[in-house]
Amino acid sequence: MHVEEKLTAETFPASPEKATLEGKNKFLGFWLFLGGETVLFASLFATYLALRDKTAGGPPAHELFRMPLVFVATMLLLTSSLTSVYAIYHMKNFDFKKMQLWFGITVLLGAGFLGLEIFEFNEYVHEGHVFTKSAFASSFYTLVGTHGGHVAFGLLWILTLMIRNAKRGLNLYNAPKFYVASLYWHFIDVVWVFIFTVVYLMGMVG
C-alpha cells in the first residue's frame, strides 16, 4: 500500500502500522530501541540496588517514602496505559477523532503522574534528601528521575503528534508514528512497575 493513499474505513488495512515498508522499519527499529532502553534502566536499577543502604546519615527509604502518593501515581500511570490502548483500538477502526480523544486523556493522566512526582521530589528535598546527600539519594534520583524524564518526553511526543496531525487525519504515513508512540508509553509503564516494586515497596520492607 502507498503512504499517501486516501483511505476509508473499508480500505484501511487491519494492521496500519505495518502496511508500508516505512511502517515496518519503524516498528522493528523501535523495538530494538526498547531493548536498549531495557539495558539503560537495568544499569540504573543495579546501581540503586547496590547503593540503597548507603544513606550517609540521611533519612532511610522506609522513613522517607510517601506511599499514598506513590500509590496514586501508580494508578494514574497504569490507567494511562489502558487509555492509550483505547487510542490504538480506535486507530485500527479508522476513527481519528476518538483516537485523538483517548490520546488526549492519556496525556492528561501522564501529566497528573508527572505533577505528583515533582511534588514528591520537592517534599523529599525539604526533608534533607537532596541529590548530593548520599549514594542512596543520588542513585534514587537518577533512576526515578530518568523515568520521569521519559514520561515528560513521552507527553511532548504524543502531544506533538496530536497537534501536527490534527487537520491531516489518519493515514498510513502517521499511523505507524501513533502506534510507536503508544509502545513507548507502555514501556514507560513497564519500567514504572519495577520502580514501584523495587524502589518503593522493597524500600518499605527493607
Next chain:
Amino acid sequence: MANQTNTGNPHVDLAYRRKKNAEEMKHQVISFVLMIALTLIAFFAVGYNEFSHWFSVPFILLLAIVQVAFQLYYFMHMSHKGHELPSLFIYGGVLVAFVTVWAFMTVVWW
C-alpha cells in the same frame, strides 16, 4: 494485499475486523483489571506487616514480572504474530539487565 480478511466484499470485511478489534479490546480491559489487582495485592502485601521480608520481596517481584508480561503481551501486542524480532530484542535486553543487576548486587553489595 489490502487486509487479511478478503471476502471480496469490503463491508463484510470491515464488520468482521471491527468485531475482532472489539473482542481484542475486551481482552485488554480484562488484562487491565488483572494488572490493577496485582498492584493492589503488592501494596497490601507490603502494608500488612505480618509477612517477613523473605516472603514479601520475592512475592512482590513475582507480581511485578506477571504484570509486566501482561503489559508486553497484551498492551504491546507481543502475543500477535510477527513479533519474533521484537521478542529477541526485549529478551536480549532482559538478559543483559539480569546479568547487570546480578553483577552489581554480588560485586558491590558485599
